Amino acid sequence: MSFDVADVRRQFPILSEIIDGRPIHYLDNGASAQTPLAVIDAVRTYETTGRANVLRGVHRLAERATEAYENARIEVAKFLGVQPMEVVFTGGCTAAINLVAYSYGQLLKPGDRILLSELEHHSNIVPWQLLRQRSGIELDMLPVTLDGRIDLTALPRLLTNKTKLVSLAHVSNVTGALLDVRAVVEAANTVSAKVMLDGAQRAPHGPLDLPALGIDFYAFAGHKAYGPNGIGILWARPELLEAMPPFHGGGSMIGRVTLAKTTWAPPPRRFEAGTPPIGPAIGLGAACQWMAALDWSAAHDHEMALVQRLMDGLQGIDGTRLLGPASLQNRYPVVSFMLDGVHPHDVAQTLDSFGVAVRAGHHCAQPLMDRFDLDGTTRASMAPYNDNDDIDALLAGVRHAAKTLR
Amino acid sequence: MSDQLYQERIVALAKAKTGAGKLASPTKSARRDNPLCGDRVTIDVTVDGNGKIAEIAHQVRGCLLCQASASALASVAVGRDVASIVDLRHDAERAIGRESGEAHEPFTAFAPVRDYKSRQECVLLPFEALQDALS
Numbered sequence: 001m002s003f004d005v006a007d008v009r010r011q012f013p014i015l016s017e018i019i020d021g022r023p024i025h026y027l028d029n030g031a032s033a034q035t036p037l038a039v040i041d042a043v044r045t046y047e048t049t050g051r052a053n054v055l056r057g058v059h060r061l062a063e064r065a066t067e068a069y070e071n072a073r074i075e076v077a078k079f080l081g082v083q084p085m086e087v088v089f090t091g092g093c094t095a096a097i098n099l100v101a102y103s104y105g106q107l108l109k110p111g112d113r114i115l116l117s118e119l120e121h122h123s124n125i126v127p128w129q130l131l132r133q134r135s136g137i138e139l140d141m142l143p144v145t146l147d148g149r150i151d152l153t154a155l156p157r158l159l160t161n162k163t164k165l166v167s168l169a170h171v172s173n174v175t176g177a178l179l180d181v182r183a184v185v186e187a188a189n190t191v192s193a194k195v196m197l198d199g200a201q202r203a204p205h206g207p208l209d210l211p212a213l214g215i216d217f218y219a220f221a222g223h224k225a226y227g228p229n230g231i232g233i234l235w236a237r238p239e240l241l242e243a244m245p246p247f248h249g250g251g252s253m254i255g256r257v258t259l260a261k262t263t264w265a266p267p268p269r270r271f272e273a274g275t276p277p278i279g280p281a282i283g284l285g286a287a288c289q290w291m292a293a294l295d296w297s298a299a300h301d302h303e304m305a306l307v308q309r310l311m312d313g314l315q316g317i318d319g320t321r322l323l324g325p326a327s328l329q330n331r332y333p334v335v336s337f338m339l340d341g342v343h344p345h346d347v348a349q350t351l352d353s354f355g356v357a358v359r360a361g362h363h364c365a366q367p368l369m370d371r372f373d374l375d376g377t378t379r380a381s382m383a384p385y386n387d388n389d390d391i392d393a394l395l396a397g398v399r400h401a402a403k404t405l406r
Numbered sequence: 407m408s409d410q411l412y413q414e415r416i417v418a419l420a421k422a423k424t425g426a427g428k429l430a431s432p433t434k435s436a437r438r439d440n441p442l443c444g445d446r447v448t449i450d451v452t453v454d455g456n457g458k459i460a461e462i463a464h465q466v467r468g469c470l471l472c473q474a475s476a477s478a479l480a481s482v483a484v485g486r487d488v489a490s491i492v493d494l495r496h497d498a499e500r501a502i503g504r505e506s507g508e509a510h511e512p513f514t515a516f517a518p519v520r521d522y523k524s525r526q527e528c529v530l531l532p533f534e535a536l537q538d539a540l541s
Binding site for chain 1: 411412417442443444445446467468469470471473522525528
């Protein structure tokens with residue numbers, strides 16, 4: 001199947017916006033992707049024909065809402081290759097990781113260890129630091145190689161019998177490096193440690209088969225995967241969800257409440273206290289359906305051709321350096337770079353005047369910036385709707401910044 | 407448009423690097439970080455017996471606006487009463503449109519930042535570091 005980028009672009013209304021007389025070149029997908037009509041329509045259908053609370057009502061609108069909400073869970077489960085009852089709707093990827101840190105964390109004992117890496121997003125560092133403060137667990141950090149990959153050669157040294165969990169980025173939000181999940185799982189199995197992946201940067205690039213990965217927890221965000229914001233996903237093995245106590249207390253997550261004692265609902269409801277983000281969940285279900293319909297083999301080739309075009313173009317600009325793998329192997333379309341003598345924010349601000357949206361700064365990965373002694377990077381992150389014009393506009397902006405700001 | 411932001415005067419202030427570096431034996435110093443963007447400013451000062459700033463130096467790990475602001479601040483801080491440093495900050499705030507009234511040199515150079523709210527903290531960070539150092 002050939003990949004028709006024009007057809008994909010037509011499905012994203014925002015891409016035809018004009019700002020200051022220029023088209024939008026949206027290369028900040030790693031922060032938030034744009035959303036297709038299919039998602040907008042699904043949310044609109046809920047808001048206009050089925051808006052009500054879920055689970056408890058007996059009226060028609062409540063039934064419609066509940067059915068749409070649970071159908072969304074089924075779509076997400078299909079996208080991940082898992083069972084719907086293993087899928088928990090959360091407020092986002094950060095909320096999902098915090099849920100695990102709190103609830104799975106309650107099963108850990110002082111002295112137990114959790115293994116992270118130096119390239120993690122703050123959302124996969126800080127919840128574990130909070131857990132350390134609460135419960136006396138210890139954290140270990142896998143180092144990062146010069147080309148921006150997690151250095152898995154350190155696994156044997158850092159995995160111990162005390163290690164209960166390894167939590168790593170599936171794809172780095174800074175370097176684009178794809179984790180060798182098989183190697184991590186094999187090593188973790190030798191000490192019976194669980195494995196959690198932060199899938200925020202991987203999920204937007206096609207369906208997954210989580211059971212085949214052999215992992216135990218997976219988290220991702222709706223808004224980075226073409227869905228609404230305010231919604232995220234936690235998947236966990238059913239026996240883990242069953243063993244975990246609740247994170248938040250409130251309505252929906254209970255079995256029976258008396259003034260003396262409360263019992264918990266089974267998962268996933270145990271972890272969905274209160275009224276969930278119903279519209280965003282329905283939108284994310286539609287986003288998963290939309291992603292599942294795309295030919296990802298062709299879309300990935302297209303995205304990586306954009307990465308190559310960008311890396312080739314940057315190489316032709318004096319004083320640019322890449323932070324991340326130079327090859328296209330085992331990487332995703334996130335490209336971080338520095339322009340010597342120009343701060344990343346000034347590069348990004350200049351790019352804005354070319355109609356190009358990128359992210360600049362530490363990307364919520366300050367330990368990684370410290371590792372490379374950087375103030376920050378400029379980051380372009382691609383989606384299937386990006387095209388050569390987007391890359392060429394970015395390169396023109398970087399050339400302009402190089403000429404005028406140093 | 408960013409070309410309007412990065413006007414010649416701002417770029418020139420940043421490139422001038424007035425006061426860039428460290429003092430050998432500062433009487434006071436402070437570091438201020440902007441957690442949102444990661445900009446970081448360290449300011450060293452020496453204050454003489456009359457309560458005036460005798461020397462000032464800054465190290466900026468930040469954007470061009472932050473560098474230009476530190477440079478502008480250093481160019482007018484020496485010889486001033488410690489108590490009057492707050493006036494310089496008001497001047498900068500007037501230049502970027504956060505306070506009403508006319509700004510004075512050299513801070514008038516920052517007038518283009520009025521239209522870029524997300525970048526105004528970059529201009530103010532050196533002032534915050536200096537105020538921390540003097541407090």
